[in-house]
Amino acid sequence: MNNGNKRRSLTSEMMLWILVLVVLPVIVLTFYFYITITSALKETGYEKELQTNHTTQRSIEALGETILGVTITNGYWEDNRQALLARDMEWLETNIADMPNVVPNIDFVAEADLEGNVLVQSGDVDSFTDRVKVPYIFTKFETAKTFSGLLDTSKGLAIVAISQVTGDKGDNGTAGLLITGHFLNKEILARLHDTMQTDVALLLGSGQFLSSTNEVKADDLQRFLGEKKVGDSLEIVANDDVSLTKSAVDLRDMSGKIIGVLYTQSQSATAMKTVSGLGKLGLYSLIVMAFLLLLVAYLLRRRIMLPLRHLTLVLEQVAAGQHVDDIPRHVKQADVELLQAIGRIGSLNQQLEYTVQKRTAAIQNLLNYAQQGFFTVHSDLIVGEEYSAPCTRIFGRDIARVYLPELFYPDNEQEKDLLKEIFEECFVQKDELKRELIVSLLPEELLIGKLTVSAEYKVIEDEFGVTAEMMVVLTDITEKRMIERQMARERLVSQMVVQVVTHLEETHQILGEFKRFCEMGIVDNMNSPLPLEQKLLSVYKRIHTFKGSFSLLQFPNIVPRLHELETQLQEKISQADGSGEQSLQFLRSLQLHTWVDEDLKALTDILGEELLFQQQRNETVTIPRKDWLMLESKLTEALAEPQHLDLLAELREVRNKPFRELVAHYTDYLVISAERLGIRLHPMRLEGGEVSVDGQRFLLFSQSLIHVFRNIVVHAIEPPEERINLGKDKRGTVELQVKQAGGDLVVTISDDGRGIDVGKLRQRLVDKGICDEQTLLHLSDKEVIPYIFRDELTTTESVSELSGRGVGLSAVKDEVDKLGGSVMVNSVSGHGTVFTFTIPLEEYRKETWGGVIT
Numbered sequence: 001m002n003n004g005n006k007r008r009s010l011t012s013e014m015m016l017w018i019l020v021l022v023v024l025p026v027i028v029l030t031f032y033f034y035i036t037i038t039s040a041l042k043e044t045g046y047e048k049e050l051q052t053n054h055t056t057q058r059s060i061e062a063l064g065e066t067i068l069g070v071t072i073t074n075g076y077w078e079d080n081r082q083a084l085l086a087r088d089m090e091w092l093e094t095n096i097a098d099m100p101n102v103v104p105n106i107d108f109v110a111e112a113d114l115e116g117n118v119l120v121q122s123g124d125v126d127s128f129t130d131r132v133k134v135p136y137i138f139t140k141f142e143t144a145k146t147f148s149g150l151l152d153t154s155k156g157l158a159i160v161a162i163s164q165v166t167g168d169k170g171d172n173g174t175a176g177l178l179i180t181g182h183f184l185n186k187e188i189l190a191r192l193h194d195t196m197q198t199d200v201a202l203l204l205g206s207g208q209f210l211s212s213t214n215e216v217k218a219d220d221l222q223r224f225l226g227e228k229k230v231g232d233s234l235e236i237v238a239n240d241d242v243s244l245t246k247s248a249v250d251l252r253d254m255s256g257k258i259i260g261v262l263y264t265q266s267q268s269a270t271a272m273k274t275v276s277g278l279g280k281l282g283l284y285s286l287i288v289m290a291f292l293l294l295l296v297a298y299l300l301r302r303r304i305m306l307p308l309r310h311l312t313l314v315l316e317q318v319a320a321g322q323h324v325d326d327i328p329r330h331v332k333q334a335d336v337e338l339l340q341a342i343g344r345i346g347s348l349n350q351q352l353e354y355t356v357q358k359r360t361a362a363i364q365n366l367l368n369y370a371q372q373g374f375f376t377v378h379s380d381l382i383v384g385e386e387y388s389a390p391c392t393r394i395f396g397r398d399i400a401r402v403y404l405p406e407l408f409y410p411d412n413e414q415e416k417d418l419l420k421e422i423f424e425e426c427f428v429q430k431d432e433l434k435r436e437l438i439v440s441l442l443p444e445e446l447l448i449g450k451l452t453v454s455a456e457y458k459v460i461e462d463e464f465g466v467t468a469e470m471m472v473v474l475t476d477i478t479e480k481r482m483i484e485r486q487m488a489r490e491r492l493v494s495q496m497v498v499q500v501v502t503h504l505e506e507t508h509q510i511l512g513e514f515k516r517f518c519e520m521g522i523v524d525n526m527n528s529p530l531p532l533e534q535k536l537l538s539v540y541k542r543i544h545t546f547k548g549s550f551s552l553l554q555f556p557n558i559v560p561r562l563h564e565l566e567t568q569l570q571e572k573i574s575q576a577d578g579s580g581e582q583s584l585q586f587l588r589s590l591q592l593h594t595w596v597d598e599d600l601k602a603l604t605d606i607l608g609e610e611l612l613f614q615q616q617r618n619e620t621v622t623i624p625r626k627d628w629l630m631l632e633s634k635l636t637e638a639l640a641e642p643q644h645l646d647l648l649a650e651l652r653e654v655r656n657k658p659f660r661e662l663v664a665h666y667t668d669y670l671v672i673s674a675e676r677l678g679i680r681l682h683p684m685r686l687e688g689g690e691v692s693v694d695g696q697r698f699l700l701f702s703q704s705l706i707h708v709f710r711n712i713v714v715h716a717i718e719p720p721e722e723r724i725n726l727g728k729d730k731r732g733t734v735e736l737q738v739k740q741a742g743g744d745l746v747v748t749i750s751d752d753g754r755g756i757d758v759g760k761l762r763q764r765l766v767d768k769g770i771c772d773e774q775t776l777l778h779l780s781d782k783e784v785i786p787y788i789f790r791d792e793l794t795t796t797e798s799v800s801e802l803s804g805r806g807v808g809l810s811a812v813k814d815e816v817d818k819l820g821g822s823v824m825v826n827s828v829s830g831h832g833t834v835f836t837f838t839i840p841l842e843e844y845r846k847e848t849w850g851g852v853i854t
């Protein structure tokens with residue numbers, strides 16, 4: 001009776017465990033899957049509808065572009081400007097007030113002076129009859145001379161476009177405002193419905209209602225209007241076969257004021273079918289699980305539990321040395337092999353003891369390398385049967401009987417062949433010293449999946465001294481390498497922090513110039529009338545200069561990205577295909593202004609924003625350069641007497657700074673760059689740097705000088721051993737001299753390096769097709785040297801982050817030309833090179849200072 005209770009208890013326990021470990025988890029996972037999918041479908045519906053709603057609103061606002069163009073065309077009309085200034089009402093009535101009758105999509109028009117007085121209008125919209133009664137238009141007009149937006153007028157919701165009234169080229173001054181409008185109607189919403197594949201409706205606070213479908217009524221949207229703003233309202237209504245997703249968001253006019261609600265709704269049958277299918281799937285799963293549970297219970301008891309208990313009794317008898325004649329029926333039904341095992345147990349006792357000893361020795365050997373991947377390889381390069389557990393983790397698979405080259409290099413046939421040759425040499429080589437030399441050729445570090453693994457190899461010899469097996473010991477060093485890379489990154493960040501703190505003002509200047517380049521410089525370059533190749537080359541040069549400037553500051557993240565962008569621009573310049581607009585879109589898509597964010601974040605985390613941007617937060621007043629020059633001009637006219645000359649001179653000095661401050665940081669740059677290339681340099685000598693210059697005017701020129709200093713390190717200064725052999729000081733010398741000669745700034749940069757290799761330069765000119773050999777024969781070395789400023793001309797064989805692009809000196813020449821200056825280069829082979837830049841200190845302006853022309 002007790003035995004029967006125990007059997008029932010054991011069976012019940014097994015069933016309970018199956019229920020807990022298998023059935024319940026499957027049910028829970030099925031339910032979780034159902035909830036997750038349905039929730040995801042609902043969230044997807046919400047997200048899609050809200051996105052559709054917002055897209056619809058942007059599409060409505062974008063309708064302003066359809067009338068903004070014609071508004072700008074008539075606003076930038078010199079005749080219109082003259083008529084407005086002269087109050088020529090006849091001309092205005094004929095050419096402006098008649099626009100709704102002539103121009104498509106224009107329902108009303110008004111033209112006003114800068115005081116807001118409407119001189120002429122058509123359409124009788126209250127906001128634009130006698131005066132412009134929308135204050136926001138004048139607020140916006142202060143910053144944007146042409147714009148458009150929504151406006152709730154006395155005659156309904158309209159798209160309004162505003163343009164300044166000025167000359168044909170927009171440079172004759174603003175005389176007034178030209179305002180045009182187009183009323184939204186049901187036809188426009190119908191087109192939006194066809195485009196967005198969703199029902200669209202508008203309800204304004206003024207009571208106007210528009211809808212692309214008769215199914216949506218104004219009463220349906222009344223609940224969204226009230227004292228509180230709508231925000232984003234989402235709702236899904238489910239029917240038997242389809243779901244209806246509704247969305248309502250605030251509708252704002254051009255000033256940002258909420259004027260009503262924009263409502264959209266879309267139908268979807270897919271989501272409801274998916275939810276219904278998941279419900280049926282869950283029900284079917286439960287039925288199948290119940291059936292499988294009953295089947296497992298029967299098989300477990302019939303085929304496993306009962307035979308196992310009887311087999312245990314039989315084995316107890318065998319272990320006790322008793323002869324077993326009567327095999328229970330349940331044991332016979334379980335498996336024929338059980339009967340054979342019972343008969344062989346006695347004869348296998350001795351073999352079992354020997355096997356246990358052998359396996360114990362093997363296990364003991366493996367335990368010596370428990371923390372490492374360990375296996376053996378035979379002469380056929382097949383991995384042995386025994387290996388340590390870490391091997392499975394490292395390779396993610398069972399490696400027994402696997403071909404070793406396939407294990408190490410699954411996707412590299414060349415490496416497979418090389419590994420095979422080295423191992424074969426190891427197995428046939430009997431000389432121990434030669435064998436050790438061959439073993440040293442085996443790979444010591446491997447990349448297996450995402451793991452970095454170090455490998456050691458130990459030769460296992462047989463009794464004749466021949467290599468029988470090779471033991472391979474693998475150690476996972478992934479974490480170690482990650483730590484090393486992290487330390488390297490931290491070291492780079494530390495170097496950047498030191499450079500930034502040391503040259504904080506230069507950092508602000510470079511970051512400011514980079515921001516202006518990203519915001520306006522790219523667009524200005526790409527919109528210029530120059531050929532596409534020259535536009536891209538201009539951008540290419542600025543990128544090259546910024547790369548050098550950020551290299552000077554040791555910014556670790558943006559420099560390699562700018563280097564890669566140079567390669568892409570070089571390809572576009574060589575291909576010269578596509579349009580300027582396509583190239584501009586490509587540059588905009590890069591979002592260059594964000595490339596410096598990662599480096600700035602690292603700086604901010606260490607220094608804090610207060611220290612990093614402290615110079616920008618000083619109690620100073622910033623005046624745009626053009627406004628300051630205008631102020632100087634007006635004071636020059638007002639203070640024309642000779643006694644005021646000193647005062648005017650001091651006023652000019654306010655915007656000046658010593659040229660030394662613009663170039664002092666190059667001393668550190670030379671040291672850092674030289675160390676990277678194994679070059680030795682004395683500290684750079686800077687003489688006469690107190691010459692006062694317009695810092696803003698000379699900023700880009702001073703930044704471009706990085707290309708000159710970079711060329712000195714890369715091309716000019718010889719390695720210490722070479723300099724010693726030439727009888728030179730092992731440390732190179734670089735000098736920077738600044739002086740004022742009359743009204744010019746003269747900057748001289750010299751070095752005592754190897755000088756310009758004119759022979760190689762001549763060959764490059766021929767290879768590039770710039771000059772033919774016959775022409776070069778008639779040119780002296782002095783006449784050939786200026787060619788170093790040609791675009792994409794370099795004597796470097798390979799491209800690196802320091803050199804090889806061939807646009808550095810060209811960028812310097814461009815900045816000198818922009819300032820109206822000149823550059824002269826003198827070079828003596830084996831003795832060095834001298835760059836002399838002569839630049840006017842002031843822009844040429846014909847101004848009178850007490851009768852003196854400057």
